[in-house]
Amino acid sequence: MKTISLFSLIFWLGANLIFAQVQGVAINTDNSAADPTAILDVKSTNRGVLFPRMTQAQRLAIVLPAPGLFVFQTDGKVGLYVHDGTKWLLMAFQDTSAPAGTIMAFAGPLASVPTGWLPCNGAAVGRMTNPDLFAAIGTAWGNGDGATTFNVPNLQGRFLRGLSGGTGIDPDAGGRTASAAGGNTGDAVGTIQGDVFSNHSHGVNISGSTNTAGSHSHQYVKVSGASDLNDGGSDHHNPNTSSTNQQTDPAGDHTHPFTVSGNTGNPTGGGNETRPKNAYVLYIIKL
Numbered sequence: 001m002k003t004i005s006l007f008s009l010i011f012w013l014g015a016n017l018i019f020a021q022v023q024g025v026a027i028n029t030d031n032s033a034a035d036p037t038a039i040l041d042v043k044s045t046n047r048g049v050l051f052p053r054m055t056q057a058q059r060l061a062i063v064l065p066a067p068g069l070f071v072f073q074t075d076g077k078v079g080l081y082v083h084d085g086t087k088w089l090l091m092a093f094q095d096t097s098a099p100a101g102t103i104m105a106f107a108g109p110l111a112s113v114p115t116g117w118l119p120c121n122g123a124a125v126g127r128m129t130n131p132d133l134f135a136a137i138g139t140a141w142g143n144g145d146g147a148t149t150f151n152v153p154n155l156q157g158r159f160l161r162g163l164s165g166g167t168g169i170d171p172d173a174g175g176r177t178a179s180a181a182g183g184n185t186g187d188a189v190g191t192i193q194g195d196v197f198s199n200h201s202h203g204v205n206i207s208g209s210t211n212t213a214g215s216h217s218h219q220y221v222k223v224s225g226a227s228d229l230n231d232g233g234s235d236h237h238n239p240n241t242s243s244t245n246q247q248t249d250p251a252g253d254h255t256h257p258f259t260v261s262g263n264t265g266n267p268t269g270g271g272n273e274t275r276p277k278n279a280y281v282l283y284i285i286k287l
Contacts, residue, residue: 051080056129059088076129077287078115098286101136103153103160105281113284120283122154122180133287140190142180151180153190155283163189195273209255 024034027042034041042049056076062069067085080091098104103120106113113119118133124144127134134150142151164170164187176191184190 076126077132099136100132100286102286103155104284104286106284107281110282113282116287117284118152118287120153120155120285122151122156124149124151130287133285137190137285139182140184140188142178142190143182146182151183152285153283154179158192160283161193163187197274204261206260207258209257 024036024038025040026032026034027040028044030043032043051070051072053072053074056073059071059073059081062071065083065088067083069083070080072080077090081088082091083089104117106117110119118125118130122142124142125133127144127148127150133152137150137153139150141153144150161170164173166173166187170176170187172193173187176186176188176193178185179190179192
């Protein structure tokens, strides 16, 4: 492979500038002329063009970058950047169907998280290295170190719930807490709630009566010459002078009503939490 020094390349380009004012410069292997609308026409079927490659810190250190300047960033949010005269823009050659801050359920393992996404594990990540995500979610899920980092959502083992937004659908929205230090609280995106049961009871009311069978009698001895056994009411026992052994009336059927009331419960034998049937996924967020 032939290597040309930077000085030689500049000399070669300078030598062709006069010609290029009339016709563009062509770089190819078939000796074809440059397209008349192009100042530089590069043609190849097995090679590409390499833009200057540098880190984010090196790109940001360029003083007064010219509009249209291209560089390829090799760390952080990797990609081809162009300066528009006021700011750097990442060329949208990657999938842009999901905006920064989009959360998606991913069915693969942590090691297979696609490029341009991060796991929703509550990690603190750089504000400068993830500018689009920081612009989208800010410190809603935690303010990181308070200066250079911020927290991504921590959705490990949690179900998602739509923002109540003042509707009252979540009656406890005002008491929601921050996902991480410095994050949102109350009725706002990024807040969390612990598990809880709604106030309720299971009433029990059982009523009935005991068996009515209860006939019985009491035998007593009638003393000769004693007066009759008057109970002070309309009924009384008259003496029977022909016998000294007497019995009370055997009629005695009666009942005892009862009521049982209380609450049911399951203090033992349950699980460690109340949950629906579920399946694990890995939540990831778009950078």
